Amino acid sequence: MTTTTKKVLVTGTSAGGIGEFITRSLLENENVEVIGLARRQAEYGERYTHTQGDISDPSTIEKVKNAVGDRLDAAVFNAGILGEVNRVENANIDSVKHVFEINYFGPIVLTKAVLPALRAANGRAIYTSSLASENPVPGWLAYGGSKAALNTFVAILATEEPQITALAIEPGLVDTPMQATIREKQWDVMSKEAQRHFLEMKEKGLLVNPKDTGTTFAKMALHAKHDWSGKYAPWNDPLFENLN
Numbered sequence: 643m644t645t646t647t648k649k650v651l652v653t654g655t656s657a658g659g660i661g662e663f664i665t666r667s668l669l670e671n672e673n674v675e676v677i678g679l680a681r682r683q684a685e686y687g688e689r690y691t692h693t694q695g696d697i698s699d700p701s702t703i704e705k706v707k708n709a710v711g712d713r714l715d716a717a718v719f720n721a722g723i724l725g726e727v728n729r730v731e732n733a734n735i736d737s738v739k740h741v742f743e744i745n746y747f748g749p750i751v752l753t754k755a756v757l758p759a760l761r762a763a764n765g766r767a768i769y770t771s772s773l774a775s776e777n778p779v780p781g782w783l784a785y786g787g788s789k790a791a792l793n794t795f796v797a798i799l800a801t802e803e804p805q806i807t808a809l810a811i812e813p814g815l816v817d818t819p820m821q822a823t824i825r826e827k828q829w830d831v832m833s834k835e836a837q838r839h840f841l842e843m844k845e846k847g848l849l850v851n852p853k854d855t856g857t858t859f860a861k862m863a864l865h866a867k868h869d870w871s872g873k874y875a876p877w878n879d880p881l882f883e884n885l886n
């Protein structure tokens with residue numbers, strides 16, 4: 643029996659975040675090659691190819707498209723930023739738009755670029771959403787809005803593209819540099835209750851280990867079922883148990 647190599651694109655693969663652990667988990671399978679994207683450099687061995695660039699830059703999209711070629715088994719659209727945290731009345735709209743450029747338009751433009759390759763492989767497209775897409779946190783206008791919009795994009799994509807499987811997955815609160823920033827900045831605009839929640843989740847050891855998140859997202863990229871396409875779901879949804 644011959645085994646064919648699976649090609650998977652992962653965005654946001656630089657060290658410390660969820661993308662690092664998705665990549666490491668995928669590469670545990672010797673039949674997987676990963677094409678990664680981040681502004682910083684990243685290295686994960688010979689089955690990993692990195693594109694260094696910004697997801698909002700058209701020339702980066704072109705480079706990733708070329709690295710992907712004409713067939714792509716899966717893509718995990720994971721790169722994202724928290725960005726502007728501010729009350730609506732004080733919001734810097736250019737900063738809010740910047741968050742949408744990275745978290746919403748970035749995945750859309752990159753999806754457009756690799757869609758023919760995903761169709762060719764009946765591929766899977768997994769998008770990293772957030773609890774903030776459905777639970778309003780004071781000050782998180784940009785981030786929460788961009789992730790809610792992403793969920794809608796994924797649902798629409800699924801209706802239009804029967805050849806691919808598209809899912810928006812929220813990973814819970816994961817112990818990454820993004821969580822460290824939320825705890826350190828202590829933005830006044832966030833409610834005291836929200837600030838305390840983020841601190842306590844770390845202090846009580848309740849944040850999700852990014853290695854576990856990476857393992858689950860890697861399994862989804864390789865094994866998510868087509869009839870789930872269009873869903874927004876938590877990473878630990880019982881639906882995803884025994885995924886392999």
Ligand SMILES: NC(=O)c1ccc[n+]([C@@H]2O[C@H](COP(=O)([O-])OP(=O)(O)OC[C@H]3O[C@@H](n4cnc5c(N)ncnc54)[C@H](OP(=O)(O)O)[C@@H]3O)[C@@H](O)[C@H]2O)c1
Nearest residue numbers: 654655656659660680681682696697721722815816818820
């Ligand atoms: N951690 C959590 O609790 C949590 C919860 C819900 C959802 N999420 C989502 O999970 C995803 C990963 O978050 P994380 O916690 O791993 O955050 P992180 O540690 O800050 O990592 C974010 C990754 O995205 C990349 N990135 C950021 N801006 C980029 C850009 N303009 N172009 C290309 N790559 C870019 C970063 O690499 P460079 O800096 O090198 O570009 C990094 O690799 C994000 O979409 C986030 O919204 C996280």
